[in-house]
Amino acid sequence: MAEKATAKPAKESPKESEQVSSVHIFPEWCKGCGICVAFCPKQVLEMGDDQKAHVAHPEKCIRCYLCARRCPDFAITVADEEGNIVREEGDHQ
């Protein structure tokens, strides 16, 4: 496939409801497969009209990382308490 636009996606939709949440969904990469929504242990996520996943109940998120790791398209990131992206066993580089 053609070397098209860079992997840096253009724009991100407004997300007041996701402000406090540690789960961030990136609509440009989400293909609406529904896996994250179906298997989130706390039903934090829901499918929107635009066939994309949305954070519906951020307060319920227990940061288990399952949605991020089961997302086939790298469209979900989960931040820790301070809000930055950290691996479980400490940062490498």
Next chain:
Amino acid sequence: MDYAEIRLSGSGGQGMGLAGRIFSESAITEGYNVCQTQSYGPEARGGASRTDIIFSCHQILFPNCRNLDVLLAMNQESSDKFSDSVREDGLILVDSTYVDQPPEGNRVYEYKLTQTSMETFKIPLAANLIALGIIAALTRYFSLESWTDAIRRTVPERFRDLNLDAFELGHREGREILHVEEGRVPVAYDRKRPVPECIKERFEDRRRASGKGGGSRKSNKRKKDSSKKKKKSGGK
């Protein structure tokens, strides 16, 4: 009409191939020579996919379209890429569910194909047949029987009614557009006209009859709050 070039373009999984086959089958029923080619990449979903159809009274030599009588563009990329290979008096139909900036041209029609399909038939996949209906009405290629016959021959049994309904919805819309353009019907034509009730009811009855009533997993979605509405509101 003794020679016409039609291009149905969109992304993988939007049914351009099936729509193309129905188009070609209709042409054959009316005795035309037909040649249909496809061009696509590795992606079975997403990615660019287009189907070219040429029908003619004479032998068709070169199989690819070069200046189009009809262009269907289901997304912005296809619309941008192919709109300038449409003839002067060619027709362009774009799915304004995804196409924000429609192309220039004197016969450009915007219609929320996928959205209408979702609202009427609960799935997006009938958009291609709605589009065929509109194109069939606007171009007056082939008789209605040839189209519906082709749909029956091409579409698997379990999707036949859905596709026939979608085609009829599109055909009705196309006739509506035609009447307005030819000034035959004085009524103010409002692009956001609701889907004709009779089609919706018949579809609902059949859904209840088949025991599929109630929302499927996809439809218990969150009501969009106003802040999330897309910048450009609905049809022009």
Next chain:
Amino acid sequence: MIVPWGETRLVQGNEAVALGAVASELDLFAGYPITPSSEVAELLSRFLPQQGKKWIQMEDEIASISAIIGGSLAGARSMTATSGPGFSLMQEGLGYACMTEVPLVLVNVMRGGPSTGLPTQVAQGDVMQARWGTHGDHPVIALIPADVKECFELTIKAFNLAEEYRTPVILLSDEVIGHMRERVDFPEKEEMDLTRQPRPDVPVEWYEHYHPTATNVSPMARFGRGYRFHVTGLTHDVHGFPTRKVDEVNAKMERLKHKITRRLEDLEDNRIHGVEESDVVIFAYGSVYRSAMAARQMLAEEDGENVGVFRPVTIWPFPDKTVKELLDTKDVVLVPELNQGQIIHEVERLTVDSVRVVPLHRVDGYEITPEEIVDRIREVM
């Protein structure tokens, strides 16, 4: 009734190949998935079991060609279908089938190459491979369709030639022809030549698997029917037993060569349009022939020029005599190809220096358009 004899249908190229195979009473298909030929295998996986015939998807292309050689020896009319990368894997098997004079049909739906290349796009880059892909001197018959109906007719012809000449026959289709859908008015069954070659009827002791005959082809027995013959890729004598004796080796090699060279007229199949009367000729094959004919039409309408078109349907053996006869007196021969120049070398070989042989290449996965041909013709006119 799988084959729609006498009916009009919208048919895909690959589908027409599958229908042609069924029409030829195919007994065994062995293949492996590869774009853009998978539809042939997929359709036959539906048709053949309905007739109680054998269909198998092998673990790869080497296995596929091996299986159909085995099948053919055991009495099955056999076929496989592949594309460039698979065709390369099949070369050793193809050579084996040439040496052991086993009839089979190999369909190669050409795609952008080399290597993985452009799997969903068109090219004609395997034409020389069809002739010289396998090692050593060997006979080759290759046919090139240019529309969907020909996919049907040439598949039937391929089966007939394979049996008549006891050799593999290659059908060189391409992604455009293979995936294109066209209206096809199917012939009546009676119009098609579905003759079968006679089986040997000599007493077992007299049977020679490679019996010398005027046409260098002898009726071939099949396993399990009383003749108990030996087959080996080693160079062999008339009985099929290995030999290194000079006269027997030469006899074998001459037989392999002459069974083709002695019957070039029978094998030749060209489409010639206005070549005698024109000074400029387009030499085109396969899907590019369609662009050439469209260009011929445009040049006639717009420039009032009669530009001839010469199209070989049987590409191997190459129609040397006719090409030389017809093209030697021309000013210009344009050879448009979806490769970087392969058949053009054959045309150059056969024409005197006074004839200007002009290439027109396209290897970006798209068809050469009639306009491109017309522009090049106008340049050289």
Next chain:
Amino acid sequence: MPAHLPYEYKYLRHKKKFPHVWCPGCGIGILMGSIIRAVDALGWKKDDVVMSSGIGCTSRMPVYVDFNTLHTTHGRALAFSTGVKLANPELQIVAVMGDGDALAIGGNHLIHTARRNLDMTAIVVNNSNYGMTGGQFSPTTPEGAKTSTTPYGMIEPTFDACDLARSAGASFVARGTVYHVMELDKFLQKAMRKKGFSLVEVLSPCPTSFGRRNKQADPVKMMESLRDGTVNTAQAKKMKPEELEGKIVRGIFHDIEKKEYLERYEELCARASETAVK
């Protein structure tokens, strides 16, 4: 730029077009994340990693990751990788293949690379069909399943890739699924850390080519059958045979210490140099 980057992001090639080529709900993207996390956890430097692949949907993975990447011919990833390893034993090789790629056309190379116990990790993504070419059956397609080349149902028996690799000589063999992603992360780390030939079979959904033809077009349904259709080795031990019927067992089946091929080769060179000295 998204405000919050997935931390796998620094291992992705940013010039490549995202979202990637795989269909919605395909599990190959999940596996790619899992491999990246394993590389990260093992502290491998990007320059030391070679990801190779054959042909098919899975084979499109290397182009997206910022390693030395080698997209080879159909079924030949392990053969190419053998040459890479011989030329530069320092390189850490991860070969990703589909079920057809590894077990049909690539079967011969799989058993011989395992037999040699060459130090590399082979990952076989098992989605029960050839997705890229439109859904033909593969050696792992379950009996009775519908595919584009088994319109009347699959009749060929399948074989177990893990048993095959173990009996051929692999020193580490495991099977996981993209649903059990935490477990998969662990299996991959162990496999990649292992000195010798490791094979990990990863069950993965294919909604478009396989699911649609077998009443599982919805990615969520396919993931549910991975969840409900598999048990880990501990659970399996406690289950009666009839309970295990139709279930696929996940876990590490084989993990032994065995002389790696290049160790043998060094010994050979030592012997050779002795003869040269005399």
